[in-house]
Amino acid sequence: xxxxxxxxxxxxxxxxxxxxxxxxxxxxxxxxxxxxxxxxxxxxxxxxxxxxxxxxxxxxxxxxxxxxxxxxxxxxxxxxxxxxxxxxxxxxxxxxxxxxxxxxxxxxxxxxxxxxxxxxxxxxxxxxxxxxxxxxxxxxxxxxxxxxxxxxxxxxxxxxxxxxxxxxxxxxxxxxxxxxxxxxxxxxxxxxxxxxxxxxxxxxxxxxxxxxxxxxxxxxxxxxxxxxxxxxxxxxxxxxxxxxxxxxxxxxxxxxxxxxxxxxxxxxxxxxxxxxxxxxxxxxxxxxxxxxxxxxxxxxxxxxxxxxxxxxxxxxxxxxxxxxxxxxxxxxxxxxxxxxxxxxxxxxxxxxxxxxxxxxxxxxxxxxxxxxxxxxxxxxxxxxxxxxxxxxxxxxxxxxxxx
Amino acid sequence: xxxxxxxxxxxxxxxxxxxxxxxxxxxxxxxxxxxxxxxxxxxxxxxxxxxxxxxxxxxxxxxxxxxxxxxxxxxxxxxxxxxxxxxxxxxxxxxxxxxxxxxxxxxxxxxxxxxxxxxxxxxxxxxxxxxxxxxxxx
Numbered sequence: 001x002x003x004x005x006x007x008x009x010x011x012x013x014x015x016x017x018x019x020x021x022x023x024x025x026x027x028x029x030x031x032x033x034x035x036x037x038x039x040x041x042x043x044x045x046x047x048x049x050x051x052x053x054x055x056x057x058x059x060x061x062x063x064x065x066x067x068x069x070x071x072x073x074x075x076x077x078x079x080x081x082x083x084x085x086x087x088x089x090x091x092x093x094x095x096x097x098x099x100x101x102x103x104x105x106x107x108x109x110x111x112x113x114x115x116x117x118x119x120x121x122x123x124x125x126x127x128x129x130x131x132x133x134x135x136x137x138x139x140x141x142x143x144x145x146x147x148x149x150x151x152x153x154x155x156x157x158x159x160x161x162x163x164x165x166x167x168x169x170x171x172x173x174x175x176x177x178x179x180x181x182x183x184x185x186x187x188x189x190x191x192x193x194x195x196x197x198x199x200x201x202x203x204x205x206x207x208x209x210x211x212x213x214x215x216x217x218x219x220x221x222x223x224x225x226x227x228x229x230x231x232x233x234x235x236x237x238x239x240x241x242x243x244x245x246x247x248x249x250x251x252x253x254x255x256x257x258x259x260x261x262x263x264x265x266x267x268x269x270x271x272x273x274x275x276x277x278x279x280x281x282x283x284x285x286x287x288x289x290x291x292x293x294x295x296x297x298x299x300x301x302x303x304x305x306x307x308x309x310x311x312x313x314x315x316x317x318x319x320x321x322x323x324x325x326x327x328x329x330x331x332x333x334x335x336x337x338x339x340x341x342x343x344x345x346x347x348x349x350x351x352x353x354x355x356x357x358x359x360x361x362x363x364x365x366x367x368x369x370x371x372x373x374x375x376x377x378x379x380x381x382x383x384x385x386x387x388x389x390x391x392x393x394x395x396x397x398x399x400x401x402x403x
Numbered sequence: 404x405x406x407x408x409x410x411x412x413x414x415x416x417x418x419x420x421x422x423x424x425x426x427x428x429x430x431x432x433x434x435x436x437x438x439x440x441x442x443x444x445x446x447x448x449x450x451x452x453x454x455x456x457x458x459x460x461x462x463x464x465x466x467x468x469x470x471x472x473x474x475x476x477x478x479x480x481x482x483x484x485x486x487x488x489x490x491x492x493x494x495x496x497x498x499x500x501x502x503x504x505x506x507x508x509x510x511x512x513x514x515x516x517x518x519x520x521x522x523x524x525x526x527x528x529x530x531x532x533x534x535x536x537x538x539x540x541x
Contacts, residue, residue: 306464308442310466311470314411314414314467344439345441346438349441381420382417382461382462382463382470383462384434384443384462384463385438387422387462395438400436400443401436401437402436402440
């Protein structure tokens with residue numbers, strides 16, 4: 001059976017054009033960008049600065065505001081820990097949300113253990129933060145709001161410009177983890193009032209192990225206490241020899257996203273809608289998780305009632321997707337994001353995330369519909385829950401024998 | 404984590420999928436697990452007058468390993484007496500299907516489902532059998 005990749009929110013393949021741009025920096029242009037006194041260093045530095053402009057260009061920033069990182073986990077840690085420690089004398093209160101990525105949740109939890117206070121907002125049932133909740137959570141000692149641009153499991157997009165405006169009004173620094181949104185939807189750090197923004201290359205057809213953090217330089221000038229100390233690279237905010245080929249790849253990938261976004265976002269959204277149309281036409285009891293209006297063009301999270309996610313993945317043949325089911329993760333816990341929506345654990349166990357990408361074709365989608373429909377039918381045939389539902393039994397009222 | 408060939412075989416060609424008449428006196432039903440835990444198994448057995456299991460059916464909501472565990476359990480109980488069926492241990496299922504450690508709970512669930520079905524049919528038989536002398540007639 002043909003393999004199909006629909007897990008682009010986990011990672012994307014490197015675009016061949018990106019790889020071509022990178023290769024010379026492994027071969028002849030191997031210099032250290034910090035070597036200021038010979039040509040090898042100058043060539044590397046020039047490439048790094050070009051990449052900085054390419055990344056900045058996607059979000060309406062200046063290249064001086066881009067700090068290179070090893071990826072979004074580092075970017076989020078640098079931003080959150082960096083702000084907390086730099087501004088601790090101003091206040092020790094941070095606001096974030098329960099369905100953020102672990103790379104935001106865990107540094108915030110770590111800060112709690114250091115005596116900071118964190119307000120964990122509950123999203124609405126579509127995964128969006130409510131502005132009213134945020135307004136109420138703001139305090140005089142709030143120093144940072146960290147809310148993701150788009151959710152990785154749902155594709156739901158937060159009201160970023162409104163959050164940015166409120167933070168400006170209250171003089172609070174606004175960090176957004178834009179790992180999933182960067183290159184997929186328009187971002188403008190000025191219009192949206194973003195002070196810090198995290199991105200990663202491998203979610204947008206660049207290589208793994210490289211990313212960037214946007215750090216606002218004017219109105220206000222955001223300062224960070226570094227978490228990695230060393231040679232003072234990246235304006236002292238992130239020491240360490242720059243990963244020049246990776247950075248060149250990150251820049252090239254960003255540039256391609258910027259150029260192709262107007263056509264690609266339309267093409268991918270059309271394929272996503274075709275996928276949903278096919279699934280909902282051939283199957284009963286399916287529903288979309290997440291917001292239908294404010295969402296990424298590439299993500300479709302679906303609950304297939306009465307069927308468990310991992311068994312579905314097994315039945316689809318070689319199609320790479322993600323499931324909110326407990327059984328697919330090492331922790332045996334179902335997705336905290338889906339649970340966080342208040343939809344019930346059973347929906348999380350029955351959910352599949354399809355995330356499309358640049359190399360997804362219409363044939364992929366049509367084949368996926370066929371295989372998913374057949375897997376769901378096969379599994380419902382042997383599902384006691386489906387049988388009970390057909391008999392009119394209300395599953396929420398059954399006394400289950402938990403084990 | 405890759406699945407063993409036996410798990411894949413039971414998943415693709417599950418044995419004894421279906422339902423027996425749960426109201427019948429000689430049918431025992433065991434339903435274990437919960438939807439919010441990610442697995443629910445229904446296992447049914449039909450016994451003859453000598454308490455020998457002549458038929459078994461299952462339906463399972465759960466991962467591939469849970470489906471395979473219950474499918475295998477129905478195969479194993481058929482032809483056994485109730486007491487013999489009680490000898491089936493989850494560790495036998497683990498071994499037969501080569502379940503990885505994180506999936507051992509699937510085999511436990513299958514063993515529980517077999518036990519619950521046996522308890523159910525035994526209870527029905529006790530209720531239906533003539534009461535000892537002195538017991539009030541119904």
